[in-house]
Amino acid sequence: MSFEKKPPRANKQDLYRLFARIAAAMANPHRLELLDLLAQGPRTVEALAREANLSIANASQHLQRLKRARLVIDERQGLYIHYRIADPLVTQLWLHIRTVAERRLDQVAVTLDAYRTQRHAFKRIALDDLHARLREGKVVLLDVRPRAEYAAGHLPSAISIPLEELERRLKELPRRRTIVAYCRGPYCVLADEAAETLTRKGLRVARLEEGVHEWQQAGYALAD
Amino acid sequence: MSFEKKPPRANKQDLYRLFARIAAAMANPHRLELLDLLAQGPRTVEALAREANLSIANASQHLQRLKRARLVIDERQGLYIHYRIADPLVTQLWLHIRTVAERRLDQVAVTLDAYRTQRHAFKRIALDDLHARLREGKVVLLDVRPRAEYAAGHLPSAISIPLEELERRLKELPRRRTIVAYCRGPYCVLADEAAETLTRKGLRVARLEEGVHEWQQAGYALAD
DNA sequence: AAAGTATTCAATGAGTTTATTGAATACTAA
DNA sequence: TTAGTATTCAATAAACTCATTGAATACTTT
Numbered sequence: 001m002s003f004e005k006k007p008p009r010a011n012k013q014d015l016y017r018l019f020a021r022i023a024a025a026m027a028n029p030h031r032l033e034l035l036d037l038l039a040q041g042p043r044t045v046e047a048l049a050r051e052a053n054l055s056i057a058n059a060s061q062h063l064q065r066l067k068r069a070r071l072v073i074d075e076r077q078g079l080y081i082h083y084r085i086a087d088p089l090v091t092q093l094w095l096h097i098r099t100v101a102e103r104r105l106d107q108v109a110v111t112l113d114a115y116r117t118q119r120h121a122f123k124r125i126a127l128d129d130l131h132a133r134l135r136e137g138k139v140v141l142l143d144v145r146p147r148a149e150y151a152a153g154h155l156p157s158a159i160s161i162p163l164e165e166l167e168r169r170l171k172e173l174p175r176r177r178t179i180v181a182y183c184r185g186p187y188c189v190l191a192d193e194a195a196e197t198l199t200r201k202g203l204r205v206a207r208l209e210e211g212v213h214e215w216q217q218a219g220y221a222l223a224d
Numbered sequence: 225m226s227f228e229k230k231p232p233r234a235n236k237q238d239l240y241r242l243f244a245r246i247a248a249a250m251a252n253p254h255r256l257e258l259l260d261l262l263a264q265g266p267r268t269v270e271a272l273a274r275e276a277n278l279s280i281a282n283a284s285q286h287l288q289r290l291k292r293a294r295l296v297i298d299e300r301q302g303l304y305i306h307y308r309i310a311d312p313l314v315t316q317l318w319l320h321i322r323t324v325a326e327r328r329l330d331q332v333a334v335t336l337d338a339y340r341t342q343r344h345a346f347k348r349i350a351l352d353d354l355h356a357r358l359r360e361g362k363v364v365l366l367d368v369r370p371r372a373e374y375a376a377g378h379l380p381s382a383i384s385i386p387l388e389e390l391e392r393r394l395k396e397l398p399r400r401r402t403i404v405a406y407c408r409g410p411y412c413v414l415a416d417e418a419a420e421t422l423t424r425k426g427l428r429v430a431r432l433e434e435g436v437h438e439w440q441q442a443g444y445a446l447a448d
Numbered sequence: 449a450a451a452g453t454a455t456t457c458a459a460t461g462a463g464t465t466t467a468t469t470g471a472a473t474a475c476t477a478a
Numbered sequence: 479t480t481a482g483t484a485t486t487c488a489a490t491a492a493a494c495t496c497a498t499t500g501a502a503t504a505c506t507t508t
Contacts, residue, residue, distance in 0.1 A: 008339055008413070009277065011335055011338045012257075012411075013253060014335045014338075014339075015332065015335050015336065015339060015411060016253035016254070016256050016257045016260075017253045018329055018332050018335065019256050019321055019322055019325045020250070020251055020253040020255075020256055021325070022324050022325045022328070022329075023247050023248075023250040023252075023256070024247075024251035026244070026247040026251075027244055027247040027248035027250075027251040028247075028248075028496085029237060029240035029241045030496095031244075032240050032243050032244055032247070033236075033240045036240075044454080044455095045454070045456095046455085054497095055497075055499095056455070056456095057455085057456080057457090057497085058496085058497060058498080060454095060455060061456085061496085061497085062496095070328040070329060071324075071328065076455095076504085076505080078505070078506070079453060079454055079455090079504090079505060079506060080453095080454065080455090081455065081456095086328060087324070087327060087328060089320075089323065089324050089327060090328075092320070093320050093321065093324050096313075096316070096317050096320050097246050097317065098243055099313065100246050100295075100311070100313050101242050101243045101245070101246045103311060104246070104293075104295065104310060105242055105245070105246075105293075105294060107242055108239065108242050111239050111242065114230065114235045114238075115232055115236055115238075115239060187239060189232070252465085268484080268485095269484070269485060269486090270484070270485085278467095279467075279468075279469095280484080280485070281468075281469080281470095281486080282466085282467060284484095284485060284486060285466085285487095288486080289465095300474085300475080300485095302475070302476070302484095303474090303476060303483060303485090304475095304483095304484065304485090305484075305485065305486095
């Protein structure tokens with residue numbers, strides 16, 4: 001057994017190895033989808049597996065890799081284990097990877113158009129614009145994500161009607177003012193589908209591309 | 225052959241696959257070291273291989289993976305091919321990964337101390353502090369990186385004396401004012417070695433932990 | 449205590465990534 | 479044209495990653 005001192009070069013390699021561990025934990029489509037879901041709020045393994053279309057064992061395996069890289073934290077609550085993002089910095093890192101992909105890989109825009117086929121079908125509203133109109137009381141902000149995600153954090157003054165409840169809760173929405181629908185962000189179709197429904201029912205509607213994290217990154221605060 | 229429309233779920237998977245491509249390109253210690261070097265300025269394959277301690281063929285292979293992920297750009301200049309970072313966002317992403325690793329993996333601090341053994345041996349100066357003292361003319365800012373990196377971008381008012389030239393160019397430095405040495409950033413030993421030399425020669429010295437990118441991220445501009 | 453549910457573990461084979469080697473290519477200089 | 483240099487390509491074996499399966503573990507409810 002050798003007790004020689006480790007040469008500096010070896011330590012430098014070790015540092016890069018540690019950095020690469022973070023990247024490696026994120027270098028898989030399923031794990032990114034899991035992180036993307038977790039960014040909207042904590043979930044059980046079962047919920048994550050269902051939403052990401054994975055077998056439970058496979059989801060568990062991927063979650064444990066994320067956990068080993070300390071990107072997520074798990075916590076047992078009775079029968080279920082809940083996973084959540086370990087640090088807001090991790091969510092930001094995921095968004096950063098997405099932004100680099102958007103900017104460097106042309107294929108992203110093409111695939112996004114194929115996924116969000118109605119992307120250009122509705123009026124859009126920009127962040128600053130929304131901010132101003134909300135203050136004037138000219139628009140109603142509608143969060144169409146599942147209830148738990150709204151509870152985990154939402155835009156100020158947004159009301160929550162999950163997409164699946166939208167048809168039967170139309171009465172809660174004003175017919176005079178424009179309804180601005182948002183969901184998880186630019187890679188989510190929930191708000192497109194809501195906009196489709198609302199348009200069909202004769203309401204005035206616009207889609208906000210941004211979700212809670214994009215809103216925060218733009219420097220605005222979430223609801224208390 | 226089928227001409228059926230691709231289901232939305234498939235497109236969603238394709239999106240995550242594209243995002244994962246960016247992460248996968250960075251999920252290797254050698255490629256991160258190459259990116260780290262390139263962040264300080266463009267280089268030839270040969271220089272990169274030498275500095276990252278890789279065989280030429282291996283360095284080339286890794287550089288091509290980075291290129292396929294569109295994180296770097298290559299350009300032939302005569303006999304040599306020069307690689308550079310494709311977009312400042314890529315450098316930021318690398319720094320972001322590093323920051324997450326720092327914050328989430330305890331091992332990083334341990335390994336950094338083993339690599340930069342003199343880390344705590346010299347006076348340190350904080351960014352804002354430096355900014356103020358530079359304006360008062362109380363300190364001299366010294367960039368000890370190789371000449372080409374200084375040329376690719378440096379802090380305002382910094383003078384360039386590459387580490388290997390430091391001993392024989394001591395006369396160029398004032399003995400009354402404090403010399404603030406900096407290099408590639410907190411994971412680089414060049415400035416530690418410079419501080420060691422300067423201290424030994426009886427000059428007053430402090431080390432700045434930040435490099436050009438950390439400086440920029442703090443909201444300051446580089447030299448014109 | 450027994451039965452039931454959620455999650456993880458362990459083992460497997462298919463696919464991917466890596467370092468190494470030597471040959472091929474693209475350019476420059478003589 | 480030839481010789482020389484920088485870089486990439488192609489082929490290989492070893493190491494890793496992934497999805498799948500069925501068993502094991504950790505809780506809750508009865």
